[in-house]
Amino acid sequence: MTKRTNKDVLIKGIKLMAGSLFCMFAGPIIINSAFKNQSHPYYIPVLIVGLLIAAMAIFLGFRGIKKIMDAMFN
Template identity: 65%
Template sequence: MTKRTNKELLAKGLKLMAGSLICMFAGPTIIHSALKNKEHSLYIPVLIVGFIVAAGAIILAFKGMRKIMNSIF
């Protein structure tokens, strides 16, 4: 395996943080939409998708910060 350069790690970390930012807005929006329409038949699946997207935002943020820190130090 080849060692990545610091610029490549930084770019990868920033891409992960950008994905995290998108998920940070999409997750709560999906959850709010699901909770607003409790009588709809797809209430539970939409709520589950919202929680998965919100958890994905947290995971992407941690991975992105780890990559950024590895590129700096």
């Protein structure tokens, strides 16, 4: 019996990578917006949100790659 790719797990991995791609663009845009408006009273909260989204991009990227590898090799 040959091993085959688990398509359900592969689709979940691709969805995680799509979320990571969105966060890869949204995080730096929000961080840049925060640094442009340093005198605004919401500077710190916007910067924190941007940093959290950037960290989420890294997290989702690693989870997505792990899911894709699990789908192919398990």
